[in-house]
Amino acid sequence: MTALPPFQTVLDEHSAAVMAILHGAVGRDGVEDCFQETFLAALRAYPKLEDARNLRGWLLTIAHRKAIDYHRARGRNPVPVAEVAEVAAENGIPERDEELWTAVGALPPKQRAAVALRYGSDLPHGEIAAALGCSPEAARRSLHEGLKRLRKELA
Amino acid sequence: MSTNTDTALEGLRARAAEEGLLDVAYTTADSPFGPLLLAQTKRGLVRVGLPNQNSDELLVDLAERVSPRVLEAPRELDEVRRELDLYFDGKLDSFDLPLDWRLSGGFRRRVLRAINRIPYGQTRSYTEMARKAGNERAVRAAGTACGSNPIPLVVPCHRVLRTGGALGGYGGGLPMKEALLQLEGVLDESPAS
Numbered sequence: 001m002t003a004l005p006p007f008q009t010v011l012d013e014h015s016a017a018v019m020a021i022l023h024g025a026v027g028r029d030g031v032e033d034c035f036q037e038t039f040l041a042a043l044r045a046y047p048k049l050e051d052a053r054n055l056r057g058w059l060l061t062i063a064h065r066k067a068i069d070y071h072r073a074r075g076r077n078p079v080p081v082a083e084v085a086e087v088a089a090e091n092g093i094p095e096r097d098e099e100l101w102t103a104v105g106a107l108p109p110k111q112r113a114a115v116a117l118r119y120g121s122d123l124p125h126g127e128i129a130a131a132l133g134c135s136p137e138a139a140r141r142s143l144h145e146g147l148k149r150l151r152k153e154l155a
Numbered sequence: 156m157s158t159n160t161d162t163a164l165e166g167l168r169a170r171a172a173e174e175g176l177l178d179v180a181y182t183t184a185d186s187p188f189g190p191l192l193l194a195q196t197k198r199g200l201v202r203v204g205l206p207n208q209n210s211d212e213l214l215v216d217l218a219e220r221v222s223p224r225v226l227e228a229p230r231e232l233d234e235v236r237r238e239l240d241l242y243f244d245g246k247l248d249s250f251d252l253p254l255d256w257r258l259s260g261g262f263r264r265r266v267l268r269a270i271n272r273i274p275y276g277q278t279r280s281y282t283e284m285a286r287k288a289g290n291e292r293a294v295r296a297a298g299t300a301c302g303s304n305p306i307p308l309v310v311p312c313h314r315v316l317r318t319g320g321a322l323g324g325y326g327g328g329l330p331m332k333e334a335l336l337q338l339e340g341v342l343d344e345s346p347a348s
Contacts, residue, residue: 006179006218006225011164019160035163036170043176047223 004052007043014056015039017123018063021131024116025067027105034070038063060123060131064113071109103153104146110134111146118143168228178222180231181214187243188331191308193232196221199253200235202305205327220258239308245338248275250309258305262288266300273314276339280318302326308335 015035022034041062049058104115110132117128129139171177179201181194189206192213201221204213218225234252241247254271256264269287273279285297301312307326313335317323325332336342 003215003219004223006214007223008181008214008225008227011226015160015164019163032159032163032166035160036167039167040170040174040176043171043224043226044174047178 004046004049007046010042010046010055010059011039014059017056018059021060021113021116022063022067024101024104025064025109025113026070027102030067030070034063034066037066037069041066054127054130056123057127057130060117060127061133064131064133067113068109100150100154103150106153107146107149110142111149114139114142115146115150168226168230171226172228172231176224177226177228177231178224179217180226180228181217182227182229182232182236183210184232184236184239186239188327188334191239193235193239194225195232195235196255196257198255198257200306200309201255201258203307203309205307205331207328208326235309242308243338248339252309254306254309259300259303262290262293262296263300263303265289266297267304267306267310267312270301270304270312270315271310273311275311276341278314278316278320278336278341281315281323282318284315298323314339314341 018038019031019035022031022038026034038059042059104112106112107115113132114128117123117131118125123131125136125139125143128143129136132139132142134142168177172180175197177197179194179196181192181202183190184193185191186206190210191206192202192204192208192210193200194202194204194213194217202213202217204210214225238247238250238252242250256267259267265288266284269284270279281294281297281301282291284301285291285293288297288300290296301315302324304310304312304326307313313325313332315323322329322332333342
């Protein structure tokens, strides 16, 4: 068994990736809470973790579940797109990134997570599949569908 | 994005503390000798890393020997930092901090507990410490116990000298030991050794 590194190391190495996928998955309003829920759940379970080799996949799986919980608790409401767009328009300069993430946030959950994991966290298909709990083929399909929709939205 | 992450991390630390998940909370603190690593458990201060020691290695060691739930949480160590600052300013002669002795056992722990009772500004010999720990002839082992002190400064192993007054050794390097003894008024500017 590989010894578990100090949890702070895990946090340092993976907080940006978790933040990125949650930003894509739940949008600006939910990201902070989901981030904390993700790492609290991870911290609770950490001492009993038996395999320290794929900490990133493990964390992303938890993050994905927390994002689903978040949407479920809000009655499957989509991310509050209008709010974000208003803020972005206020200073007259539409933030490209924000616009893109808003569109990502409006995707159906699986596509949204697949796109966020691929482009927000730079994960290969295999890891996306692990994080989503589906086959690599299904992950590839979700990603493909998500991208197709985004291209249409942002064209 | 980074401010976002910072506030999220701040909240995470607070919630982890509330939930009792900070098995090992640590921070780094400035000192006249360089940065110190301070780590505590729910029982008390468990590790002080001196400037010449590798913090990353100490944290890995804590993860293995205490709990992998090791998190940076500066606020949890406010009181430790405050007392150390006062000590370095010469304004504190006795620490009032709960200590967690779990990193040393048996004879070593007895030696360290004896060291912990040496008053500010006084010194003892390794032989005396061996005797206090119950085995006067284990002088070398008493020296090893000093050298392996996981909570230096607070458990004042710098107050232990060789019989006759030679400095002996110090985990943080002899210049630091000399400086601490000067701070406490034990040594003049030019020490014997």
